[in-house]
Amino acid sequence: MRYFWLATPLPMPALPLPTAPATAPPPAPRRGWRRWVLAGLLLGLLGGGAYYLRHQRQLNRYARRTWATLTTRYLTGRESTPLLAGYSVHGIDVSTYQxxxxxxxxxxxxxRFAFIKASEGxxxxxxxxxxxxxxxxxAGILSGAYHYFQPNRDGGEQARLFIATVxxxxxxxxxxxDVEAPRFHDVAEMRREVRQWLDxxxxxxxxxxxxxxxxxxYRHYLAGHxxxxxxxxxxxxxERPALPASRWIIWQHSDEAYVPGIRGTVxxxxxxxxxxxxxxLRVAPPPAPARPVARPTPAKTARPGSFRKLLNRAAELVQR
Structure with missing residues (x-):
């Protein structure tokens, strides 16, 4: 009988289990950008508030005009703005915008009066x-026409357009x-073109x-010229214009009034x-042509013997 030696396996040393390599923890998210955003928003609010306080009237007026433009379709044309107290002669100025x-x-x-836009540039x-x-x-409204001046165009050409239109x-x-467009290169040249149109x-x-x-x-570019x-x-x-009352004749006190008969602001x-x-102030009629001066006729000198003939003629009439 043959015997087999059964070898018992020798115990193997325990091998360590593979582990993931150690990694550094993720960096904490930087939160500094939030502070910059908040600082920017704060500065924007402060700057916007300061700008609004400085230009409050103008910004409010722009907002009202924008709202009036957006709601024009809902107006009836019967809206009315009260007349300015203390004045008896009121008027409007209009263009194709109305x-x-x-x-x-x-x-x-x-x-009582209306100025109507005729031309521009x-x-x-x-x-x-x-x-x-x-x-x-x-309709019986005293009327006049106005031209919107473009400062970078020749004043003579603009005058010829107005004359051909009105x-x-x-x-x-x-x-x-109407001189108010600020887009000009040289103020002296602008004044020369204005003077050319006026002349x-x-x-x-x-x-x-x-x-x-x-x-x-007017205060910056036209006063004194x-x-x-x-x-x-x-x-x-x-409440009243800043210029002395002796300097102006018409005051445009509002650009967002409502007048029945006009749908929208005026x-x-x-x-x-x-x-x-x-x-x-109206345009006067042309002067009547001068009549020719009548020249005095020279007195007739009596001819010799004419006085005696006159006496004889008178005597004949008496005798009859």
Whole structure:
């Protein structure tokens, strides 16, 4: 019989289990950017608040005009803004922006005068000028026309466009030059072009034009250079214009008024003086042609013997 030795396995040393390599813990997220964002927001709020406090009136006016534009479709054209107290002569100025205007209805709202946009720059005619010009005068409203001045265009060309567009006649208000666009390169050149327009229009219509501008633009660029022209001043949200009363004749006190007959907002103005004073500004009729002066006829000298003949003739009549 054969015997087999069964060898018992020797115990094997325990091997360590494989483990994942040790890794460094993830870095903690940086939170410094949050502080920068919060600081930026805080600075923006402070800067925006300071800007709003400085330009509060203007920003509020822009907000109201934007709201009025967005809600124009919901207006009925019957909305009304109270007339400014202390003045008896009120007026408006309009352009194609106001759309179709019911001028007879406007005339029933104590609107005594209206300035109508005719042209702009050297090429642009207002699309509704002819209709507004015709219907405003037919409604009995004292009317005038204005030109919006582009400072970087030739003043003579702009004057020729206005003259070709506006058929002023005796009884109309003087022409108006609206100077308020700030986009110009040289202030001295801008003033020369303005003067060229004023001279050309005055020479054509034989009446001194009215100069229109807002208070800020006038104070910085026009004051002291055109004081010999009547001034129409735009100055909003103030109790009275900042210029002396002797310096201006018309005050545009609002650009967001409502007048029945106009759907949407319109500029509101007052004339400083009576209606008779406003009538005195109208374009005068041309002077009548001078009559030829009659020359005195020289006295006839009596011929010799004519007095004796006269006596003889008288004697004959007496004898009869």
């Amino acid at each position: 759309g179709r205007i019911d001028w007879p209805e406007v005339a029933r709202q104590q609107v 050297a090429t642009l005619r207002d699309a509704r000028f002819k209709r507004n010009w015709r219907e405003a005068r037919a 058929p002023l006649r005796p009884g109309d208000l003087p022409p108006v030059l 050309a229009v005055e020479a054509h219509y034989k009446v001194r034009p009215i100069l229109y501008s807002n208070y800020t633009f 055109f004081d010999d022209y009547p001034l129409w001043l735009a100055h909003y949200e103030v 500029d509101f103005n007052v004339f400083q003086g009576s209606y008779e004073s406003l009538l005195a």
